[in-house]
Amino acid sequence: MLSTSNQKVDEEERLHESKDRISNLSKSLIGHILSFLPTKYAVRTSILSSIWKQMWMSINNLDFDALGAFNYGKDALSPNVQELDIDIRLGLSSSLPADLLTCGKLMTLERYSYRLKLTVFPCMTSLKLGVERDVDWRALLDIRESSPNLRTLIFEEVGYGVLNC
Amino acid sequence: MASSIENNNEKLTLKSSDGEEFLVEKHVALQSTLLQNMLDSDCSSADVIPLPKIDARTLALVLGYCKKHADASSSKQGELNSFDSEFLKDMDMGALFNLVLAANFMEIKGLLDIAAQKIADTIKDKPHQEVREIFHVENDYTPEEEAAVREENRWAFEGFP
Numbered sequence: 083m084l085s086t087s088n089q090k091v092d093e094e095e096r097l098h099e100s101k102d103r104i105s106n107l108s109k110s111l112i113g114h115i116l117s118f119l120p121t122k123y124a125v126r127t128s129i130l131s132s133i134w135k136q137m138w139m140s141i142n143n144l145d146f147d148a149l150g151a152f153n154y155g156k157d158a159l160s161p162n163v164q165e166l167d168i169d170i171r172l173g174l175s176s177s178l179p180a181d182l183l184t185c186g187k188l189m190t191l192e193r194y195s196y197r198l199k200l201t202v203f204p205c206m207t208s209l210k211l212g213v214e215r216d217v218d219w220r221a222l223l224d225i226r227e228s229s230p231n232l233r234t235l236i237f238e239e240v241g242y243g244v245l246n247c
Numbered sequence: 248m249a250s251s252i253e254n255n256n257e258k259l260t261l262k263s264s265d266g267e268e269f270l271v272e273k274h275v276a277l278q279s280t281l282l283q284n285m286l287d288s289d290c291s292s293a294d295v296i297p298l299p300k301i302d303a304r305t306l307a308l309v310l311g312y313c314k315k316h317a318d319a320s321s322s323k324q325g326e327l328n329s330f331d332s333e334f335l336k337d338m339d340m341g342a343l344f345n346l347v348l349a350a351n352f353m354e355i356k357g358l359l360d361i362a363a364q365k366i367a368d369t370i371k372d373k374p375h376q377e378v379r380e381i382f383h384v385e386n387d388y389t390p391e392e393e394a395a396v397r398e399e400n401r402w403a404f405e406g407f408p
Contacts, residue, residue, distance in 0.1 A: 101383035103344040104366070111351055114359070118367035125403035128396050129375045130384045135396060 105133050113140025259286075260295045261310075267303035268295065271310060278313035280354035300352055305345040312358050331357075335365045340381065374408045 104112070116124040116138050124138040257273045259282070276282045285296065298306060315330050335343065343362060350359035370378055379386055388396065397404045 102385065103341070104382040105384055107344075107348070108351075111347065111363075115347075115363040115366050115370075118360075118364045119371055122403045123371050125400045126375065126407060127370065127378075128400060129388075129393060129404075130379055130386070132387050132392075134384070 105131070109137065109140050112137050117141045261306065262295050262297045263301055263303040263306045264299050265302050267306070269303075269306060269310060272314075272317075275310065275314045275317045278317050278355055278357075280356070282353065298349075298353070301349045302345065305342070305349050308342070308346060309349050309353065309355065309358065313355065316357060331361050335361060338365075340369075 107115075116127065121138075121141070124141050127138055128135050259271050259273060259276050261269045261271055261276075263269070273286070277286070282296070301309070312334060316327060319327055319330075335346075338346070343365060347359065347362040347366065350356075350362055369381060373381070378384070386393075
């Protein structure tokens, strides 16, 4: 008993003495802190040390200001993400990485561009879609089929101006 | 009726890790979800609630925050916002980390969020060498590994020193 308690004290002292307090925070607490940063800045913390390599994946929100992020960001989505707000208005023709499409816990996806091919969102329960008048309704059919748990589907008419597709 | 009035004025005693006791009004303590749950489930029948992970200096700060927010709940939000930004203004990193841990443990969301925001603000816009220095993070990457990390998320590192 005594040795166990001594070990515990040693451990506590070691943690207390360690100057690197931030790396000693729990993963969820670091995730919470990084959630206050734009996603790009959170990802940059991966350069700090090996402990930090995947730390940013604990963030509980994601924002991307450019579709370009997806072209690089095949690791950009963690299984913990529940909400994703994508605002793609440039009409770029690209497909989302497979990781997004199998993002296990994704529940809500807002303003998803209908142009992108949707594959599988098994957990998605709500989707808000910005659509133009000449929307391709076949794409919307895909969403229904690939998201069996979808309960809410909102169409929002948007005037994007000129789009090059 | 009498007992209800008595309850409103009820006070709790919190004990810090270094043994200091703090007499706290119940409505102030209720800012903490942890203490609220303890009160709701009547776990607080003990005279003194020990908080073994929180030292007296940190607990005093936490309770100062809770008192301001408990007393000002009906007043203007702007006043609370300026209190919040003043509250953390010149705080050193050690105190800030103690505060974030205490707020997390005691489940005081508002305090946790402003302290987390403050730490996030410290990270933002700084070169990683400086962030490592501020937080004493030891870089254990080889130059090759560091380059690989950059490459892996190239989009995030564009324009980054």
